[in-house]
Ligand SMILES: Nc1ncnc2c1ncn2[C@@H]1O[C@H](COP(=O)(O)OP(=O)(O)O)[C@@H](O)[C@H]1O
């Protein structure tokens with residue numbers, strides 16, 4: 001599917017949000033600058049809007065690995081694992097677990113090998129035009145049919 005603009009990506013984030021539950025896992029896959037953090041920002045800001053809260057800054061956790069957001073009854077954990085090179089490093093840090101009572105949004109999730117129940121993988125690629133992207137979805141569990149619903 002083609003994402004025509006930032007505004008279009010924002011609309012897609014709202015469709016994802018409709019289905020999002022408190023312990024879901026979103027893996028964002030694609031090269032640098034393709035829009036993983038931007039999609040996360042839309043998800044977080046739209047959830048804040050829905051809950052009647054003011055929208056906060058959503059920065060890339062490139063150096064911190066993780067930023068957390070408390071949004072009413074939701075907790076969002078936004079990871080960027082680009083700098084992690086080995087699974088054991090990730091285990092050692094103890095920052096990711098599928099058991100966490102939070103929505104886990106993960107950029108560069110390649111090292112996460114644990115099987116997850118309800119997971120949406122979002123694949124992003126550059127498009128032909130500057131503000132165009134290509135997006136594909138692969139879901140597990142409750143997300144399995146999402147690609148047909150959007
Ligand atoms: N349709 C689009 N979808 C996503 N990002 C877009 C789009 N058009 C332009 N951009 C721009 O591309 C950049 C994506 O950066 P970012 O979200 O940080 O990427 P990543 O986290 O994948 O490295 C942002 O500057 C954003 O404004």
Ligand SMILES: [Mg+2]
Pocket residue numbers: 036037038060080107
């Ligand atoms: Mg990013």
